[in-house]
Amino acid sequence: MKHYQTTIHRLLIALITLFAVACSSGAKKSPNDETPECMKYRTMMTAPLPPAEMVKLKNNCEQSRH
Known part of the structure; x- marks a missing residue:
């Protein structure tokens, strides 16, 4: 049971990290566009x-x- 709990916590941390990275990497318009x-x-x-x-x-x- 303890092994499953550790796996779930790691999976949850990985999903939160991936979600945060995906949301923060928006394409911004640069002056070179x-x-x-x-x-x-x-x-x-x-x-x-x-x-x-x-x-x-x-x-x-x-x-x-401009």
């Missing part, structure tokens, strides 16, 4: 665009992160 503006800028980087248009796309990307 891709916004639509940044995705457009990245896809257009190799396109033959005038420099002013490329700067505009880059600025739109940077502004969308």
